Amino acid sequence: MTPAARKCLDQLRTLLRPASVATAGGFRPPSDPATSWFCRAVGQPGESLPQWNGRPMIPILQIRIDELPYVPEQLAQLALIVVFFDMEDLPLDRPHGEGWLIREYTSTDGLVPLPQAEQAFKPLPIRWTRIEDDAPGWEDAWSLPINMDALVADDAGSDAFSDNFECHDQTKVGGYPADIQGAVGLEDFMFQINSEDRVGLIWGASGMAYFFRLPDGTWRWSCQFD
Template sequence: MTIKKVKDKISKDTTVFTVGGFRPKNTIQESWIGKVSAYKAEETIPIDKKGELMLPLAQIYIPNLPFIHPKISSTKILTVFISNEYPECLEKMGENWVIREYKSLDEIKIKDLSNSKSYIKPFPLKAEKRQDCPIWDGGGLSEELEDEILELENNGEIEDYYDIADFHQYEHKIGGFPSYCQSGIGIYDGFGDGFEFVFQITSDEKINLNVIDNGSLMFAKNEQTNEWSLYYDFY
């Protein structure tokens, strides 16, 4: 297999988010980090298992994204909350983290709610479409592709994998591949049987978010059950 064919095979579309740098219009069609304003009439900021308000982490307006992951293609707005104390990796959603999906804008009420203890600075997000590739160690490569890449190395066509995989996106993103700091768990069953990686929120000095030590919060969804799974690692 040629270098170009390998590069094409490891490449995936992704929506990458840039934090701030523009004046928000404060409409429902905008995506935010550190702020959630979309709720059902009966909803508020969720409470964690200690009885504390969770931190509003993100609000993503899906329809206008340049790339939409198939597992959220019928979702209009997705909101994310997390406890001040991180949950265990792969802990079930509910007591320490919550994702809410809204299929219709008709059920949305805009509420001015915040958590005074939140350290995450709110910023609007600008979305753009990019290509993404997996990291080498458990990042989503199949065994067959790993063999093809090792053959290119052995033949002297490349020195190592990152000669061709030079476009991994480490930012906040939807789609593509997780930005593992340690040995990864792939993009599929490592998150749990039937789960597939969908999006990540990563450490970001601008918004005052540090996932333990420059890690990322990685979220996967099960298409059959519609459940979500959360994994994170760090340096």
């Protein structure tokens, strides 16, 4: 391996990120509904499921922030978020509020279970595990301040990247986005929702959904498929 390739890998090790990785089910659901869930949600008294095109959106993911072993800085001031989607007509390239919505709560006090819409998904509670070594995918790594050209020019270096660095592809908060088709983009990345077989949640053909929160609090999302 060339010295330049080795230096690139050493620099990459300093840029690994922590993340909170989700595991669906496998334990008794908690009695408190304001905890982390796939496909179940709470809201303020009087709130209902958000509507789009005359039908209720489905709560895909509920995250209780103080359950996360790692919390991105932009989420630290929140107590709970709920991600809603119109899964009948996936809102690709639509802004927040048009076919998808994220509700934010600064406290869990007084939150109550929302009505459950008809859905094909199996609601499951979530446990979170902290990892320390999340790495970017190959294409997103090019936006980091390291010389990736040195790896392209060195077979041993590019093999070491593939063998020793992992971008975890589970549902997770923090870390780097796990790409499927190419670069996702690193700026303002907050979390990703994987296709969850146990829940029955599939994005297209076993895809991944990525969520970004801008400094002004605006949300955006993107999705990649196999």
